[in-house]
Amino acid sequence: MATMNPFEQQRPVEGIKKIIAISSGKGGVGKSTVSVNLAAALAKRGLKVGLLDADIYGPSLPRMSGTLHQKVELDENKRLIPLERFRVKLMSIGYLVDEDLAVVWRGPMLFKAMDQFFRDVAWGELDYLLIDLPPGTGDIQLSVAQKVPVAGAVAVSTPQNVALTDVKKAIDMWAQVRVPVLGVVENMSWFIPPGSTERVQLFPKGQIDSWLDERGIAKLGEVPFNPNVGLGAEAGIPVVESDSKSPEAEAFNAIASRLIETVPLT
Numbered sequence: 001m002a003t004m005n006p007f008e009q010q011r012p013v014e015g016i017k018k019i020i021a022i023s024s025g026k027g028g029v030g031k032s033t034v035s036v037n038l039a040a041a042l043a044k045r046g047l048k049v050g051l052l053d054a055d056i057y058g059p060s061l062p063r064m065s066g067t068l069h070q071k072v073e074l075d076e077n078k079r080l081i082p083l084e085r086f087r088v089k090l091m092s093i094g095y096l097v098d099e100d101l102a103v104v105w106r107g108p109m110l111f112k113a114m115d116q117f118f119r120d121v122a123w124g125e126l127d128y129l130l131i132d133l134p135p136g137t138g139d140i141q142l143s144v145a146q147k148v149p150v151a152g153a154v155a156v157s158t159p160q161n162v163a164l165t166d167v168k169k170a171i172d173m174w175a176q177v178r179v180p181v182l183g184v185v186e187n188m189s190w191f192i193p194p195g196s197t198e199r200v201q202l203f204p205k206g207q208i209d210s211w212l213d214e215r216g217i218a219k220l221g222e223v224p225f226n227p228n229v230g231l232g233a234e235a236g237i238p239v240v241e242s243d244s245k246s247p248e249a250e251a252f253n254a255i256a257s258r259l260i261e262t263v264p265l266t
């Protein structure tokens, strides 16, 4: 019997030039926040950008993009028409089913859903499709890597060593499925309290920088903690849109520039 090649079903998505996965081994470090802000930052430069919320169990995109409770429609070819905000095309399981129903999805249904997100969505022409992944190194990550050619993965982390352990897991996973790691975004790197100029380390600075240096993995940028970022997520307006001159927005813009350099379109 021939050995099954897990990448056999991998096919490019017509019209999409580069697919970039945003991942982390750990939950709650800011993958979705980074995804939404990077997508908006790329779109601001006139690039054609899509953002796929691949978090089937806990979709954040509807809330973070101000599209909560919206549903998608079908085009004449029965393909799902993505929503659009901040010039970014958006797709999430939250636009298809009630969010509390999605959590019961397992195994084959989940793989099918991922397939539909790539094949049955009218993405049109896109320069970059960003994929906001759920935390960890599970079936969804694997499924994405098997179904489509991922140009590279970004790992999001917070600065402390407890988080570094999970970054390592994420980076190992991408190596196993032959997806290049573009680098690490450190989120909530520090906090400058109002009226102060001093950086407060919300999480202790661990060995992340030396660990990345030793392996030749890039640090794509550091995003400070700012309650405005969290408020923007609640209100559905990413900080690159609501406060484009803030240090946080500038950090996201700089990371977007690094991404374009690291994954050029040609």
Ligand SMILES: Nc1ncnc2c1ncn2[C@@H]1O[C@H](COP(=O)(O)OP(=O)(O)OP(=O)(O)O)[C@@H](O)[C@H]1O
Pocket (backbone or CB within 6 Å): 024, 026, 027, 028, 029, 030, 031, 032, 033, 034, 055, 058, 060, 133, 134, 135, 187, 188, 223, 224, 225, 226, 227, 228, 229, 230, 231, 233, 234, 248
């Ligand atoms: N730089 C930041 N400053 C302030 N709050 C932030 C920052 N980054 C993220 N947050 C907040 O932290 C919380 C977690 O962020 P987010 O949902 O993006 O993480 P996640 O890694 O996608 O989580 P999950 O693993 O559940 O998918 C959110 O409430 C978000 O608004």
Ligand SMILES: [Mg+2]
Pocket (backbone or CB within 6 Å): 031, 032, 033, 055, 060, 132, 133, 134
């Ligand atoms: Mg998330």
